Amino acid sequence: MSTTEAAPAAADSTAAVLRPLVCCGPSGVGKGTLITRLLEECGDWVGFSVSHTTRNPRPGEVHGKHYYFVTTQEMEKDIASGIFIEHAKVHGNMYGTSLLEVERIQKSGRVCVLDIDTQGVRLIREKENPALAPRYIFIAPPSLPVLEARLRGRGTEAEEAVQLRIKNAKDEVRYGLESGSFDEIIVNEDVETAYAELLQLARTWYSRNAPAANGAGHN
Numbered sequence: 001m002s003t004t005e006a007a008p009a010a011a012d013s014t015a016a017v018l019r020p021l022v023c024c025g026p027s028g029v030g031k032g033t034l035i036t037r038l039l040e041e042c043g044d045w046v047g048f049s050v051s052h053t054t055r056n057p058r059p060g061e062v063h064g065k066h067y068y069f070v071t072t073q074e075m076e077k078d079i080a081s082g083i084f085i086e087h088a089k090v091h092g093n094m095y096g097t098s099l100l101e102v103e104r105i106q107k108s109g110r111v112c113v114l115d116i117d118t119q120g121v122r123l124i125r126e127k128e129n130p131a132l133a134p135r136y137i138f139i140a141p142p143s144l145p146v147l148e149a150r151l152r153g154r155g156t157e158a159e160e161a162v163q164l165r166i167k168n169a170k171d172e173v174r175y176g177l178e179s180g181s182f183d184e185i186i187v188n189e190d191v192e193t194a195y196a197e198l199l200q201l202a203r204t205w206y207s208r209n210a211p212a213a214n215g216a217g218h219n
């Protein structure tokens with residue numbers, strides 16, 4: 001599904017080939033699920049920008065792979081020293097993307113995928129840094145009740161945290177579905193379909209980086 005004002009998906013010119021790919025959406029919508037699969041299948045041309053966060057690790061999350069888990073004091077120091085291209089307080093925790101992290105992936109020749117919230121999207125848009133100029137995808141839930149069920153099903157948040165995430169999701173989804181906020185919108189109803197849409201968009205936008213779908217090599 002596309003926003004009405006979004007430009008049609010088109011391959012990047014050589015100069016723009018390393019534009020980051022921003023995946024945004026409310027907590028529990030499935031961003032992590034979709035991005036993890038993209039990295040597993042396309043890790044040779046896609047890399048993940050590891051964010052800093054003050055939230056506690058969920059079971060299985062690894063420092064330096066899923067997040068850089070830092071204290072509030074460390075985060076505040078890093079914000080003051082200006083290392084982040086965006087940072088935000090989300091559901092009571094702080095998150096940030098460092099420029100170094102994006103550059104690390106860009107220098108490896110891979111497309112840098114960012115998992116950020118709507119505040120981060122607004123900040124990056126406001127800064128209009130031509131060296132970043134990401135492609136923006138909003139991952140939308142089929143409905144808020146479905147989102148709530150997924151959050152509860154994941155079982156990683158206490159009831160209070162689930163409630164806060166659902167409350168915040170209403171505004172996030174409103175912004176995400178607004179015409180012009182994102183280049184593309186993927187509704188994550190069926191995960192296979194949503195992943196196929198994500199892969200298709202990435203292959204189209206980054207056709208110079210992505211091996212051909214039939215495995216015939218780079219185009």
Ligand SMILES: Nc1ncnc2c1ncn2[C@@H]1O[C@H](COP(=O)(O)OP(=O)(O)OP(=O)(O)O)[C@@H](O)[C@H]1O
Nearest residue numbers: 026027028029030031032033150154188189190191
């Ligand atoms: N299409 C889908 N159908 C059913 N369940 C799904 C679907 N996509 C993801 N899920 C499940 O929903 C839960 C939330 O997914 P995930 O953790 O990827 O969300 P997220 O957007 O990364 O959340 P957060 O921003 O809080 O990290 C997980 O248990 C995941 O397995």
